[in-house]
Amino acid sequence: MRSINVVFLCNLGSRFPLMIIEGLLKIKNVKVDVSHTFYYLGKPILKNTPFEELKEKLLSCDYIFRSDNQHFVNRKKYDQFIDENKLWKKCVIIDFADSYYIRDKKNYKNCLIYFKRSWLMGCKRKTPPKRKKAFPIQYAILEKYITSIKNYNSKKKYNILYISSKRLKKRMHDFNKGGVYKVLYERFLNSLNEFNSRTINTMRKDIRKRFELKTRRFKTYYELLRSNIPNSLIGANTGGSHMDIFYPANENNKWIEYMKLLKKAKIIFTACPWNHDGDSRTWEAMSSGSLVFMDNTLIPTHPFKDSKHVFYYDASSRKSIKEAIKKAKYYLMPENESERRKIAEKGKEYALKYHMSKNRIKYVFDCIEKFRS
Structure with a gap:
């Protein structure tokens, strides 16, 4: 098997670049250089290659894995070098951004192939739009998730666990207290010289349509709170855990705390953001050994089987969420x-067999081969 040389261009940290780097390193015939040093729990996964030295690598490598513009700041000198040497046709763009649309249209046009994390599926999970060289890509389980807490054993303390963010909690608080309504009413009334009760009622309906339980995560959060299942953590906040993944594993590290928390749950609910795919918590939950209730999502290869590996539900539907909660109570x-x-x-x-970081990189290379042929 011939050696494949890859240069990975990305310099803004998140869980996704860690997955790409670990996956590349796990495949024996792949040699990889990176533009930026990434850390896991304070230890470098792979040290960066200086720019002057990386130029030669860019010219001679088989593929340039490049992140989206949002995760590749200070990219001007790299893109300029790629432009000058006409290297775009060996660029594999991996778009980590939360947006469900292709942001980097120029890069999409010029690159060899484009992978999108937050693939648009829509509330009813419609078939993804066909694009000639765009492919969906999911998060995965990092081997380091397992090894970082391999000696930690815990009893299943919580019945249900649902992780949220500070932003989601604030939105819920505003919804309950009427804060959203108050602010919008003030803006609306200040913009009008004359108004009547009919206008106000129309505005009230419009606000409800816009804000009331519209997002998938918000709906799931709301229904789980209403279920009042004892010994549960609904809306447990992980604080800075998504950034603590880079910092040393001391007693104050929120990432370690988060991974341990997942192992304490009997059942974990996860939901996709808004109306597109791309929830990392699902894969972190799958590594914990808890029973996972997951929002319908597009898994390009080896999808989980309902009732055998996980339980699926539709987080856009309150009815579906309620049915999932009823099923969770049964278990x-x-x-x-x-x-x-x-x-x-x-x-x-099943997840450890088919959904590790190396599986995602093999999927990328398979897509490249099929696309080229």
Whole structure:
């Protein structure tokens, strides 16, 4: 098997670049250089190659893996070098951005192939739009997720765990307190010289349509709170865990705290953001060994089987969320514990076999080969 040389251009940290680097390093015939040093729990995964030396690598490599513009700041000198030497046709763009559309249209036009994380699926999970050289790509489980807490064993303390963010909690608080309504009413009234009760009622309906439980994560959060399942953490906040993944693993590291928290749950609910795919928490949950209830999502290869590995639900539908909660309550009954554990173990085993970082990189190379042929 011939050696494949790859240069990875990315210099803004998130979990996704870590997945790409680890995946590239796990494939034996791939040699990789990076423009920026990335760390996992304070230790470098791979040190960067200085720009002057990297120029030669860019000219001689087989592929240039380049992140989207949002995650590749200070990119001007790299893009200028790629332009001058006409290297775009060996560029593999990997778009980590939260947007469901292709932001970097110029790069999409010039590159060899384009991978998009937050693939647009729509509330009803419609078939993705066909684009000639755009392919969906999902998060994955990093091997380091497993090794960083391999000696940690915990009893299943919580019945249900649902992770949220500070922004989601604030939105929920505003919704309950009427803060959103108040602010919008003030803006609306200040913009009008004359108004009547009919106008106000129309505005009220418009606000509800816009804000009331519109996002997938918000709907799931709301219904889980209403379910009042005891010994549960609904909206547990991980604080800075998404950045703490880069910092040393001391007792104050929120990432370690978060990974341990996942192992304490019997059941974990995850939901996609807004109306597009791309939830990293699903894959982190799958590595924990808990039973996962996951929002419908596009998994290009080896999707999980419902009721065998995970339980699917539609987070855009309150009815579907309620049905999922009812099912979760069933699996929390003592007489159904062995069945719950069996599904959770099968799900984890399947995820570790087909959804590790190296599997994602193999998928990327497979797509490149199929596209070129």
